[in-house]
Amino acid sequence: MxxxxxxxxxxxxxxxxxxxxxxxxxxxxxxxxxxxxxxxxxxxxxxxxxxxxxxxxxxxxxxxxxxxxxxxxxxxxxxxxxxxxxxxxxxxxxxxxxxxxxxxxxxxxxxxxxxxxxxxxxxxxxxxxxxxxxxxxxxxxxxxxxxxxxxxxxxxxxxxxxxxxxxxxxxxxxxxAGTPILEAGVANTPYRDAFAPAPFARAPARPVRIGWSQDWPTDLLRRREAAFHVLDKDGVKATAVQCDGWTVILAGSQVRKDPAGFIQDGLDRKRILLQKQAILRPDERRPEVLDLTVPIAVPSLTNGGRLILGDNSPKSVWRRLA
Known part of the structure; x- marks a missing residue:
């Protein structure tokens, strides 16, 4: 390109x-x-x-x-x-x-x-x-x-x-550009009070080591040391942020609906459970894609990339925004 x-x-x-x-x-x-x-x-x-x-x-x-x-x-x-x-x-x-x-x-x-x-x-x-x-x-x-x-x-x-x-x-x-006004949102939640803090749950004391969590420090996006990463492969795009041991995939990221090869059993179960909980929902315009409706913390970029692509991809599928 x-x-x-x-x-x-x-x-x-x-x-x-x-x-x-x-x-x-x-x-x-x-x-x-x-x-x-x-x-x-x-x-x-x-x-x-x-x-x-x-x-x-x-x-x-x-x-x-x-x-x-x-x-x-x-x-x-x-x-x-x-x-x-x-x-x-x-x-x-x-x-x-x-x-x-x-x-x-x-x-x-x-x-x-x-x-x-x-x-x-x-x-x-x-x-x-x-x-x-x-x-x-x-x-x-x-x-x-x-x-x-x-x-x-x-x-x-x-x-x-x-x-x-x-x-x-x-x-x-x-x-x-340093103005991520479209990130870290909770889709499908009415914006009832323009001046009220977002109703995120209190984050756990330690970053996620297994599975996933909707609870994470919501000020990560504003920390000077936060590193943003993007994934753009095979028709799906995703954005993640890493900081202080946390890895968070942001809402609006896209996930491949069907696994594209070998996928670990634990990751496959995670994808299924995320769909059952409506955290992953079908994209209305693209049936082969699922939309992430809320930001979730995951153990690592490697884990997040495999979750998104439904395969055994390496960490290198992500590109850092420096």
Whole structure:
């Protein structure tokens, strides 16, 4: 698979279908490309926002995510919006109610793929993506969302369908951008109170050594030493995080429904039991795939990869997002 070459002075690395570049003047500023959909995510700490928005790619219509914490607390929070001019919007952007900004991510599409003289995403596409991103972020429960989803803006049916695919593709780019607003969610759980902590059970004292558990330290995703890993093989994709001896497969990961060769008896029983408990559920669009509905802690990446692929795969099927 080919990826776009970085500009002079920039470094590049590839994880599955995602390419990440660092700004030559500020390594903290990242540009993440997805060749699958053509989306690109620019990200920077709040102190480096001007550097990011000076890039030509991010001076066109875009969706933006301001991430930080609720004022006076450590609770992660995010504001999702859209703008025709990110630089002008951020110049006048004050801290939103209850949100102390720490990081900015800007989502747009590569100029070469844009219609109408490369003017960027259309108004309908922006509306559709903003709405879909709000809905997915609210379901994830990883951040308090302080913005309101658009409800009265014009959206073409074709853009609505495309926006859902875009959101599916944004999981890995947003992780590398440092704003994992789509991760660690509990699917099928109503987001009843936007400012309430997610109702996770108290984690056990020690990481999982056998089987699996739904109880784990939910602040793992925010720890500086957390390492994210992705698996993308044979039509299934998954994301995991490792930290302090824990290995957690995140909700939304895909699992191959039928084993594809030799599989240990214990892993086979685990897959069956996870389906009986509705932790693994059939994907409505792809009958050969099961969806992980809640994040689960497992003994290791090797164990998690074999659980996902239904075979005896090695740890190397995972790629670390560094």
């Amino acid at each position: 080919s990826t776009r070459s970085p500009s002079r002075g920039q470094t590049s690395r590839v994880w599955s279908a995602v390419t990440c570049r660092h700004h030559p003047a500020s390594p903290e500023v990242r540009i993440v490309d997805s060749p699958i959909t053509g989306l690109m995510v620019g990200a920077a700490p709040w102190s480096q926002v001007k550097v990011l928005l000076a890039c030509a790619e991010f001076q066109r219509p875009a969706i933006y995510v301001v991430a930080g914490c609720l004022d006076g607390s450590a609770q992660p929070a995010a504001y999702i919006g859209q703008t025709v001019s990110p630089r002008d919007r951020m110049a006048g952007h004050k801290s939103k109610p209850r949100l102390a900004p720490e990081r900015l991510s800007v989502i747009t599409i590569r100029p070469i793929l844009c219609a109408e003289a490369n003017e960027g995403l259309s108004s309908s596409a922006l509306n559709a993506l903003e709405k879909a991103l709000h809905e997915a972020a609210l379901l994830s429960r990883s951040h308090v969302i302080t913005s309101t989803p658009p409800s009265d803006r014009q959206v073409q049916a074709s853009d609505e369908a495309v926006a859902q695919r875009w959101v599916d593709d944004l999981h890995h780019p947003l992780i590398d």
